[in-house]
Amino acid sequence: MASxxxxxxxxxxxxxxxxxxxxxxxxxxEFVVLxxxxxxxKSTLLRMIAGLETISGGDIMIGDKVVNDIAPRDRxxxxxxxNYALYPHMSIFDNMGFSLKxxxxxxxxxxxxxxxxxxxxxxKPYLERSPGQLSGGQRQRVAMGRALVRDARVFLFDEPLSxxxxxxxxxxxxxxxxxHQRLQTTSVYVTHDQIEAMTMADRIxxxxxxxxxxxxxxxxxxxxxxxxxxxxxLGSPSMNFIKGRFRRAGDGAHVLCDDGTVLPVPATxxxxxxxxxxxxxxxxxxxxxxxxxGVAATVDVVEPTGANIELFVELAGERVCAVxxxxxxxxPGEKIALGWELDKIHLFDASSGHRI
Amino acid sequence: xxxxxxxxxxxMILPGLLLAMFIIGYPVLDLANTSLQEVSRFGQLRGFTGxxxxxxxxxxPLFWGSLKRTAIWTVTVVLGTLVISLPIAIIxxxxxxxxxxxxxxxMLPWAISLTMTAVVWRWALNGRAGLLNATLMDMGIMTExxxxxxxxxxxxxxxxxxxxxxxxxxxxxxxxxxxxSLPQDSYEASMVDGATRWDQFRYITLPLMxxxxxxxxxxxxxxxxxxxxxxxxxxxxxxxxxTDILVTYLYKLAFRFGQLGKASAISLIMFGVLLLFxxxxxxxxxxDEKDTAAGEDE
Amino acid sequence: MPSKxxxxxxxxxxxxxxxxxxxxxxxxxLVTAVRPRDELFVYPPRWGFSExxxxxxAEMWVKTNFGEAxxxxxxxxxLSTVLALVLxxxxxxxxxxxxxxxxxxxxxxxxxxxxxxxxxxxxGLFRLMVALGMVGNLNSLVLxxxxxxMAFTIWMLQSYFSTIPRDxxxxxxxxxxxxxxxxxxxxxxxxxxxxAVTAIFSFINGWNEFVLALTMIRSxxxxxxxxxxxxxxxxxxxxxxxxxxxxxxxxxxxVAIVFSWLQKYLIRGMALGAVK
Ligand SMILES: Nc1ncnc2c1ncn2[C@@H]1O[C@H](COP(=O)(O)OP(=O)(O)OP(=O)(O)O)[C@@H](O)[C@H]1O
Ligand SMILES: [Mg+2]
Numbered sequence: 001m002a003s004x005x006x007x008x009x010x011x012x013x014x015x016x017x018x019x020x021x022x023x024x025x026x027x028x029x030e031f032v033v034l035x036x037x038x039x040x041x042k043s044t045l046l047r048m049i050a051g052l053e054t055i056s057g058g059d060i061m062i063g064d065k066v067v068n069d070i071a072p073r074d075r076x077x078x079x080x081x082x083n084y085a086l087y088p089h090m091s092i093f094d095n096m097g098f099s100l101k102x103x104x105x106x107x108x109x110x111x112x113x114x115x116x117x118x119x120x121x122x123x124k125p126y127l128e129r130s131p132g133q134l135s136g137g138q139r140q141r142v143a144m145g146r147a148l149v150r151d152a153r154v155f156l157f158d159e160p161l162s163x164x165x166x167x168x169x170x171x172x173x174x175x176x177x178x179x180h181q182r183l184q185t186t187s188v189y190v191t192h193d194q195i196e197a198m199t200m201a202d203r204i205x206x207x208x209x210x211x212x213x214x215x216x217x218x219x220x221x222x223x224x225x226x227x228x229x230x231x232x233x234l235g236s237p238s239m240n241f242i243k244g245r246f247r248r249a250g251d252g253a254h255v256l257c258d259d260g261t262v263l264p265v266p267a268t269x270x271x272x273x274x275x276x277x278x279x280x281x282x283x284x285x286x287x288x289x290x291x292x293x294g295v296a297a298t299v300d301v302v303e304p305t306g307a308n309i310e311l312f313v314e315l316a317g318e319r320v321c322a323v324x325x326x327x328x329x330x331x332p333g334e335k336i337a338l339g340w341e342l343d344k345i346h347l348f349d350a351s352s353g354h355r356i
Numbered sequence: 357x358x359x360x361x362x363x364x365x366x367x368m369i370l371p372g373l374l375l376a377m378f379i380i381g382y383p384v385l386d387l388a389n390t391s392l393q394e395v396s397r398f399g400q401l402r403g404f405t406g407x408x409x410x411x412x413x414x415x416x417p418l419f420w421g422s423l424k425r426t427a428i429w430t431v432t433v434v435l436g437t438l439v440i441s442l443p444i445a446i447i448x449x450x451x452x453x454x455x456x457x458x459x460x461x462x463m464l465p466w467a468i469s470l471t472m473t474a475v476v477w478r479w480a481l482n483g484r485a486g487l488l489n490a491t492l493m494d495m496g497i498m499t500e501x502x503x504x505x506x507x508x509x510x511x512x513x514x515x516x517x518x519x520x521x522x523x524x525x526x527x528x529x530x531x532x533x534x535x536x537s538l539p540q541d542s543y544e545a546s547m548v549d550g551a552t553r554w555d556q557f558r559y560i561t562l563p564l565m566x567x568x569x570x571x572x573x574x575x576x577x578x579x580x581x582x583x584x585x586x587x588x589x590x591x592x593x594x595x596x597x598x599t600d601i602l603v604t605y606l607y608k609l610a611f612r613f614g615q616l617g618k619a620s621a622i623s624l625i626m627f628g629v630l631l632l633f634x635x636x637x638x639x640x641x642x643x644d645e646k647d648t649a650a651g652e653d654e
Numbered sequence: 655m656p657s658k659x660x661x662x663x664x665x666x667x668x669x670x671x672x673x674x675x676x677x678x679x680x681x682x683x684l685v686t687a688v689r690p691r692d693e694l695f696v697y698p699p700r701w702g703f704s705e706x707x708x709x710x711x712a713e714m715w716v717k718t719n720f721g722e723a724x725x726x727x728x729x730x731x732x733l734s735t736v737l738a739l740v741l742x743x744x745x746x747x748x749x750x751x752x753x754x755x756x757x758x759x760x761x762x763x764x765x766x767x768x769x770x771x772x773x774x775x776x777x778g779l780f781r782l783m784v785a786l787g788m789v790g791n792l793n794s795l796v797l798x799x800x801x802x803x804m805a806f807t808i809w810m811l812q813s814y815f816s817t818i819p820r821d822x823x824x825x826x827x828x829x830x831x832x833x834x835x836x837x838x839x840x841x842x843x844x845x846x847x848x849x850a851v852t853a854i855f856s857f858i859n860g861w862n863e864f865v866l867a868l869t870m871i872r873s874x875x876x877x878x879x880x881x882x883x884x885x886x887x888x889x890x891x892x893x894x895x896x897x898x899x900x901x902x903x904x905x906x907x908x909v910a911i912v913f914s915w916l917q918k919y920l921i922r923g924m925a926l927g928a929v930k
Contacts, residue, residue: 052824072827085825089843099829146829365748369760372741372804376767379801383778390781399781440672447669452662460914461673464680467913468906469862471880475887476679476902479686479895482699487682490699501699521675529917582771585864589884603773610777611869619777626774634769638762 001186002063002153003028004049010057011044011210018044020210021058029184031177035197036207037233042190045207046156049188050079062154073102078147079156083163084139086131086146093127096145117148120179137168144176148183155187161196173199194234198222206230224346228353231280231346237310239280240320243350246271255279255347261295261316266342269356276350281340283310286322289339299334313338384627390620397614409621418597419622422605426581429516429601434576436520437527438569444524445531446561466525474589477518481505481590508598511591515599518586523579527572534568535561567640574637578630602626683906686899687711694895707896711904714897720904722875723882727905730792730867730878731860734799735853738807741800743849746811747841751820768805772798772866780869790872798870799860806859807852814848851919858909879905 004026011019019041026032034042047053049060051072059066067075078099086095094101096117097110118124121141131139140160147155160176161169177200180187191197197204198218206213206221206229213233214226225231231239242263244255253267255277263279271277289295297313297320304310304327311322311330315338322338330336347356391409394402413419448459465473480488483503492498505511538561546556584603587593593600593608600608602622610619686694687710689703714720748754749761772779779798780789788794818841826836867878877885883901887893 050824050828052827071832072824073830073832075828077828079825079828081821081825083819083821085819085821087822087825087840098826098831102830102835146825150829365752365754366756368744368748372745372808373760373763375741375797375801376763376804379779379782379798380767380770380775382782383775386781387775387778390777399784444669444672447665450661450665452658452665454662454666458666458669458673460917461676462669463917464676464910464914466917467858467910469864469880471862471864471884472902472906473679475883475898476683478887479899480679480682482895484697485695485699487685487699487701488678490701491678493698494701524672578769578771582773584773589887592888607773607776607865610780616777623774623777630769630771630774631766634766637769638765641765 001028001184003030003061004154004186004188005061006045006049006058007061008058009045009048009055009060011041011048011053012056017056018210019048019056022207022210022212023058024205024212024215026186026188028186031180031187031189031200031202032205033189033191033197033201033203034205034207035191035194035233036213038192040207041210042192042207043158046079046158046188046190049154050077050156051075075154076152077154077156078150078152080143080147080158080160082159084131084143084160086139086142088131091128091130092123092134092142095131095142096123096127096149099146099150113149114145117145120148121145136164137172140164140172144179148179153186155185157187157189159191160189162191162193169196176200195236198234204234206233208233224355225280226355228278228280228348231348231355235282237283237321237323239282239346240286240318242279242281242316242318242320244277244279244316246273246275246277246347248273257316259317263295263316263345264342265345265347269347271347271349271356275356277356278348278350278353280346280348281344283321283323285340285344286320286338287324287340288328289337294337294339297336297338299330299332299336301332302330387620387623387627390616391624393617395616395620397616399616405617409617410625412618413621413625416618418600418605421597422600422602425512425599426601426603429512429519430577430580432516433519433523433580434573436516437523437576438572440520441524441527441531441572442565442569445528445535446557448528449532449535462528463525465522466529470522470583470585471589473518473522474586477514478505478590481514505591506595508595511595512599515587515590518590519580519583522586523576526579527576530568530572530575531565534565538564570640571637574633574640578633578637581626581630581633683899683903686896687903688900689896691894691896710896710900714894714900717894717897718882718886718901719874719877720882720901723877723879724905726792726876727861727878727880730795730799731857733793733796734803734860735856737796737800738803738856739849739853742804742807742811742852745804746808746815747837749808749812750815764805764808767802768809770802772802772863776865776869779866783870789870790876792871792876794870795860795863795867795878798866799863803856803859807856810852810855811845811848814852815845818844851916854912854916858913861909 006022006024008021008023009019010017010021022045024032034045036042044053048055049062051067051070055068059068061067062075062077087098090098093114096114100110100113114127115124118127121144123138123141123145126134126138126142131142134142140163143160157176161172164172173196189200201218203216204218204221205215208229214221214230221230222234225234228241232241242255242257244257244263246265246269247254247256248267251267253265253269255263255265257263265279295315297315299311299313300319301312302309303312307325309324309327309330311324313320313322313336348354349356390401392404392406394405394408396402444462448455448462480486481504483489483501483506486501486504488504489501493501504514542560543556546560551559582603584607587599587601587604588607591599593604597605603626606619606622606626609615609622685701685703688706688708689710690705690707693703749757783789783794786794822840822844823836826840827833831839862880863878864880864884867881868884871877871881874882874885879901883898883905886898886901
């Protein structure tokens with residue numbers, strides 16, 4: 001097993017730069033998730049680690065060796081592809097044993113390793129079938145199995161669950177996590193699904209437009225996002241944003257919105273008076289305020305999900321979402337008042353988007 | 357690895373490229389050279405004569421006759437082929453009993469060399485005992501056998517019809533490829549919108565098939581323009597040069613009459629015409645590819 | 655479904671004239687091939703004949719030197735196909751897998767050579783073979799057929815190759831395969847059907863070619879089938895039509911059967927972009 005160090009890596013396609021100097025350190029045994037919107041360069045970065053794309057600038061190190069010019073097969077990595085990339089003309093057994101066969105391992109060892117992996121992944125009944133005769137979930141497990149038999153130093157995953165239905169995705173998510181806890185193989189996992197990222201990662205790397213926005217443990221990113229992009233990307237339903245001016249008044253502070261609404265915020269904030277800011281608050285941190293307190297809002301749409309009620313209201317001229325566990329009988333058009341604990345408010349500079 | 361990446365694909369295309377350049381490039385250059393020289397019957401070059409060969413070609417009434425017939429031959433065969441192939445492709449693209457058999461039969465002429473087809477037709481059209489005469493007389497359409505190939509006008513007409521017949525499979529194949537790529541849901545949407553089958557043809561099939569029709573036109577023009585075996589085997593351009601087109605006339609000049617300078621000049625003229633068609637084709641293909649590439653990006 | 659039946663009848667009614675015209679020469683061929691010689695020229699001409707003369711085929715085989723022509727055709731078609739494929743497979747692979755400088759120009763060049771017909775260049779080609787001392791040599795046909803076929807085979811192959819997912823090879827590299835190894839173990843096995851189909855079409859092209867064979871080959875011992883059969887007809891006072899037709903039957907029917915079986919692949923290949 002080994003660490004992976006990415007140092008100022010760049011990628012150009014002709015004159016088009018798609019990765020702008022990215023640096024990430026993946027510790028030994030760590031499970032790191034790269035997450036970001038479609039087209040932000042996650043796959044490109046992962047494929048550079050794998051050696052499937054050339055590196056236009058910077059260095060990638062696996063262990064303590066720079067691998068920029070090392071062929072994929074000599075990097076000692078395993079990869080699970082989005083479309084699984086199972087060899088259609090080989091049986092499941094041969095698919096899983098192919099890498100060992102290429103390394104000229106004895107038949108007995110190949111059999112032992114494949115059986116072991118098949119056992120872990122419940123693939124034993126299918127070993128003689130061809131990939132075309134398996135379901136999507138089974139193929140996904142074969143792709144995992146192919147990586148498992150390798151004892152590779154690093155596992156790379158490129159959206160391995162995106163072709164599965166929602167239920168199976170949740171099951172496989174847990175399985176992959178359990179597998180990692182057992183094997184402790186250094187893993188880099190690419191996804192655009194922030195829930196996958198939150199649930200699976202030791203650390204998350206949020207990417208956007210070829211740059212790293214923030215790196216950190218899932219809850220760290222969730223609780224103190226470094227900027228508007230990360231704040232909006234993680235969490236579902238996503239964080240509410242309301243624009244306004246920061247004001248201090250006495251020993252308190254508030255954000256004054258354009259329509260005159262006053263949002264109480266913590267006075268400890270580092271914002272300066274009259275600074276243009278964006279206040280962010282997560283839907284689950286909004287609660288009903290008592291008589292005479294809180295900020296006025298008008299109910300727009302009520303969406304019960306069973307476990308929660310998602311409520312969309314108009315507040316300070318913006319569409320704001322609130323989530324309640326209790327089953328209040330809200331009606332569209334109803335006037336309500338919402339409140340929050342001051343320390344749940346995030347303030348961002350309106351022009352730079354950085355956290356204040 | 358990095359430095360190899362640009363080099364490897366070039367090494368992979370190179371051997372084939374060299375063969376093609378040699379086999380196709382050398383003759384072009386040689387023809388260009390020969391056409392400007394005086395040439396003996398046996399191919400010896402006797403020095404530059406400028407454009408004498410071309411002048412000779414342009415003052416030759418047989419050349420102009422062949423050119424005119426080439427135009428008639430090409431336009432008639434290509435138009436006839438297109439007009440017949442499009443409905444056939446639409447039928448073959450639909451589901452009906454015996455479609456597999458129908459496809460095989462329609463494609464059959466493609467499998468057989470033009471030479472063989474022409475030989476068989478030459479016999480079938482035999483003025484005394486040909487089985488076409490037998491058929492028409494059995495059906496009571498005529499009482500006397502006809503000499504189909506003895507008179508230039510009739511022979512040329514028959515040859516053009518055979519030309520159409522053998523061009524149908526290829527053209528139908530292009531159209532079938534096009535039809536199978538048409539989005540099924542626009543037909544379903546149009547049915548919901550109340551379109552008749554004619555409306556569908558007029559407003560969906562025809563516009564969407566336009567790139568395929570264009571390509572079928574250009575490719576057929578090129579193939580038909582170049583087609584020698586039918587006329588050569590059936591009438592050898594005769595009687596009295598009455599069915600000669602440029603390719604048959606060129607072949608006679610080069611390999612019968614030994615007029616190599618003149619033949620080279622005609623070759624070059626035809627090469628130029630062909631190049632023009634090809635450029636049109638390339639432009640069509642490139643435009644088409646750009647469209648599909650743009651479509652894939654979405 | 656009765657409406658499908660009705661539709662089928664209408665379609666067949668529409669297709670029938672063409673079907674008749676297409677099948678007519680086949681009927682002519684077969685009926686003449688088995689006819690006794692003295693029933694070729696009867697007046698009035700008629701389809702019927704008194705007996706099936708299968709001996710025509712045996713006589714024709716000997717008289718027209720059919721066996722040798724068959725061998726020559728096989729020789730030229732097989733070798734030119736092998737040559738074209740050996741050169742086309744790497745080129746098609748490069749086209750479908752790598753970006754490289756001049757790719758656009760190369761594709762244009764391929765389109766151009768696809769358009770070039772041997773007939774326009776036939777005099778130049780003949781002079782080239784004279785210069786190479788290859789006139790009358792079957793290998794001159796092998797070279798020219800391969801060169802003129804290559805544009806088609808490259809297009810066809812690369813359109814199939816592009817449908818083989820690239821990540822299969824990438825997975826193999828990561829599994830530890832060298833480029834060569836992944837090519838041999840992963841790519842080529844998957845590409846076999848495409849190569850077989852392409853090879854057969856290239857073979858048929860060589861099998862049917864006429865102009866170059868007529869020009870390059872001087873001695874009747876080296877004639878390919880189309881030229882051999884043509885020579886039984888051209889410039890003769892007495893044409894033995896029953897032999898000629900027996901020859902065309904033998905030369906065309908096997909190819910027609912193989913072709914009928916394969917034509918759906920050709921349609922698919924074209925849909926994939928061999929023509930586009
Ligand atoms: N061969 C290429 N040539 C030019 N641009 C490319 C090429 N491959 C990828 N790109 C561009 O690089 C950017 C990053 O692509 P990448 O595949 O890494 O995105 P991604 O983050 O994996 O997205 P997704 O979640 O949709 O898979 C995209 O904007 C893409 O358009
Ligand atoms: Mg991706």
